[in-house]
Amino acid sequence: MRFYTAEDVLEKVKENNVKFIRLQFTSMLGTLKNLAITVEDLPRALSGQVRFDSSVVLDRVGSYESDIYLMPDPGTFMIFPWRPREGAVARLLCDVLQPDGTPFFACSRSILKKCRQKAMAGGYQLQVGAEVEFYLFHQDEQGRPLTSTHDRAGYCDLTPVDRGENARRDMVLTLQEMGFDVATSHHEIGPGQHEIILKDDDVLAMADNLITFKFVVRTIAGRHGLHASFMPRPLNYANGSGLHLFLSLWRENANVLADPRGPRGLSSLAEQFIAGILHHAPALTALANPLVNSYKRLRCSPMVPCLTGCAEQLRAAMLRVPAGRGSDTRLLLRSPDPAGNPYLVLAAVLGCGLDGVEKGLVPQWLPEEDPAEKWEQLYREHCLPVDLAGALQALEGDRLLLDLLGQKLAGHYLQYKQEEWQRYQSTVHEWEINEYLVNY
Template structure:
């Protein structure tokens, strides 16, 4: 980052600060997501925003080696007390947090002291994968679904905030003010809400937002979750985004929707392949499918993830794909007749919200790009619950099982580099050790309020 760029950022920040001051904002929360999927923050007074934009906010690189309980593991490339980074807020995503009066938010890009991108910065990794696809003429549109469970009271036990039936109008009626405030707060932050509804598990809801660029989609996932968390507290509730809130219940997914485009044409539709896929759309999907076991260490990165990722629970526990098959890890969505040219997309169902959304999308795009490069093709789709069939292979059933395919995957190794692969593996092994011997009930209770 040269002096000209620093000057440009400072000027942009002064303009933004004047606008935010008129809205009563006095502080800016600058966030990044660590390897364990926890959103961390440094905040500055609004008057300090121009300096932060130009020169960054100091933060230790040790957060790359944090576990979800805030203990620290030591890897070859992360975990020690030495070093410093600079957090530069992305002013293009700067938004007021209407659920937290006086506050605004911006995602951070992490740089070293010399102004170079931090090699372990997940936002930078995702941008790099976007650029690789763009060099071949492709763009990707993406969105995360956000599921959460709302609990009454301040204790660490979970008490569902609503009592109505799954997907029932009763649940909306019980918490109508709460859901309205979430919609309004998310919208005020500049995000388009597509839908909001009660989900299957006790106290569980889901919100869907409009598609964006991959980096924009990951930013939005962070912003939406933190907005929900704030609105929940304002209503005397606690919100959990954990993969497994209760050991015997249905967990929270973090489904990712992606579609491949070229020259504003959706390549997931209008082709001669299965269900209208173009050859490029098929190769994109096949690339993800062939790397699913390795992708789990990024997209289902917690010990608790595998309490959720079980057959016949609509979690996507099998390495297969199918048209509107909610038991397949990859659900192909065509959309309604008449809007398929816009709506057709791939839903990755096996991911959850313990994932760092930037890392998750970077890994997805890297494997999808490999499919495009090799001209990969899809196996036959699965049109039933794969648990009832002989063919589809189950995905890893534990974090221990997911690590070997991840560390051995050459595509992810090339995309991420040695430092990122080693750090992710070190953090995953740390979490495995942290929960060694714990029962599902103990795992769910200890992780419940961490995400």
């Protein structure tokens, strides 16, 4: 994250001939929204004087709540490289405030900032890296996405089999031009599936990057005539898409997860941090896997991160400790998918981990051997919620996460998602028609 002041932004706007600024903010569900202003209104915006209706933040247009204000973060200023340089367009990410200047209850960025401040008060800083998976699909003549992919390539294939390579390259170049620190990119296992890996950054900067990442990837895909989908599992016959998070906890420039004398090279604090995440895993899933479709990805399989436990190699564990110790020690949280609100997901991960540290919790380590013989027992004893309803029920009973979200936001989120589940339950699906119509 850059450290710009409001004066820096005004100067850069002048230097780069910026004519329009998008004031971007994130809704409760993790959808990036924006209000566009001209450069003449930028000083007013930078002082937090842009007002609008809070229903947009709650993803319920028409359900008026109150007047709220956008407060841009100067450090998030970026110029869109795909727009003309003459009359350029830039963006600023914003916090959402109440008229008295305090955070609006549904401002997810403010919730993460509060969790981050609590961690910093204890001397901790969470660093996060991310592997983001997504599909590239064709579009019809009206620009609506189809489920037909642009290739039949597989894991790490390249041109000419990987026909999305040009689009992916342009995505990476655009992200780098906007200041992203991209590690690698490649074709994933599914046809038309891709992955781009972002290097470690501060937890707030990573949440900002993730919400921007989806916007940029979709924009560049559209310029190639493709639709980028972050749906957890869009195809019956192919793998789902995950958001794998690499976590490291630092204090006084030292990675406090590492201890060469500890079991597995981990400190006791690392074990407690792991245990906190695992203890709250069912409720955390309601935020990290927020769609009905999310649980089609977290299906029962030894290769899918569907178990509430930790391991070094076992792919079914939601949390792994990859190779690399000392300052390179990382925890890999594999269960989240890219449909979640990154601010709420990362706030919950940080809050749950620190809860484990505060309470001295002990993690559940899963066996490393081939799980085939014991799979049914492992799944029965350690499975994550199998559907959205189960995850929402767990969230309703998790006091820590309800307090972290705030009772008002938690109530809105639970109501919205319970209604989503009921719509799904009351809809007749194609599988039911194919399975039952002839015989019944």
